[in-house]
Amino acid sequence: SQKIEQNSEALNIQEGKTATLTCNYTNYSPAYLQWYRQDPGRGPVFLLLIRENEKEKRKERLKVTFDTTLKQSLFHITASQPADSATYLCALGGYNKLIFGAGTRLAVHP
Amino acid sequence: DVKVTQSSRYLVKRTGEKVFLECVQDMDHENMFWYRQDPGLGLRLIYFSYDVKMKEKGDIPEGYSVSREKKERFSLILESASTNQTSMYLCASSGGLAGLGVDTDTQYFGPGTRLTVL
Numbered sequence A: 001s002q003k004i005e006q007n008s009e010a011l012n013i014q015e016g017k018t019a020t021l022t023c024n025y026t027n028y029s030p031a032y033l034q035w036y037r038q039d040p041g042r043g044p045v046f047l048l049l050i051r052e053n054e055k056e057k058r059k060e061r062l063k064v065t066f067d068t069t070l071k072q073s074l075f076h077i078t079a080s081q082p083a084d085s086a087t088y089l090c091a092l093g094g095y096n097k098l099i100f101g102a103g104t105r106l107a108v109h110p
Numbered sequence B: 001d002v003k004v005t006q007s008s009r010y011l012v013k014r015t016g017e018k019v020f021l022e023c024v025q026d027m028d029h030e031n032m033f034w035y036r037q038d039p040g041l042g043l044r045l046i047y048f049s050y051d052v053k054m055k056e057k058g059d060i061p062e063g064y065s066v067s068r069e070k071k072e073r074f075s076l077i078l079e080s081a082s083t084n085q086t087s088m089y090l091c092a093s094s095g096g097l098a099g100l101g102v103d104t105d106t107q108y109f110g111p112g113t114r115l116t117v118l
Helices: none
Strands: A001-006 A011-014 A017-026 A030-038 A046-050 A056-059 A061-069 A072-077 A086-094 A097-100 A103-109 B005-008 B010-013 B019-025 B033-036 B042-049 B064-070 B073-078 B086-096 B113-117
Touching: A001 A086, A011 A017, A017 A056, A017 A061, A017 A086, A017 A103, A030 A072, A046 A056, A046 A061, A072 A086, A097 B042, B005 B086, B019 B033, B019 B086, B019 B113, B033 B064, B033 B073, B042 B064, B042 B073, B073 B086
Parallel strands: A011 A103, B010 B113
Antiparallel strands: A001 A017, A017 A072, A030 A046, A030 A086, A056 A061, A061 A072, A086 A097, A086 A103, B005 B019, B019 B073, B033 B042, B033 B086, B064 B073, B086 B113
16 A cells, blocks of 8 residues: 655754755655645645655745656755744645645744 | 535544534536545545436445435535544536536545544
């Protein structure tokens, strides 16, 4: 069955540094991959989508890479701020539905 | 902006009760989804629907049923609630008219319903 792995341990970084989150997957060939942000007690909010034929996508301070050979996506937040503290979920897409990872909690310290 | 609303933020029910969770979206989306989210397990898909009166089982449909009588509304039903159904329930929708700059694969989530079954 499909498996998605995100770091279960929280990532703690200093304000201004670049945060890098990892999403690895097995037994699946997604048509696209998405990243969502989730704050405590709230539903996930879409951030970025990258398709299987794209290597990299950027949006403001966010960058996503997608390596279908390694079956891995990296999510970067540059110049991180305390307001970036949240849980970030990756999701594999295809056939009108998504398969979500458990998420990685990011804490940005002033 | 897309808006997905859920009928309750918090709900407490007793074992054996029938529970209805309602979800409404205002973007004319074709696809609607119900997930549950538990610590360490992420979001797991219960059921989804790609059209009115259509439904498909997700990964964990046991103990649940759904209803989609109107395009904007998708209901999740727990026929006889059990304590292992205590969880956060999230509804989402996606779709739209491709070619109009809309990313039809993005899912828009409601705020969630935290259900406790005693």
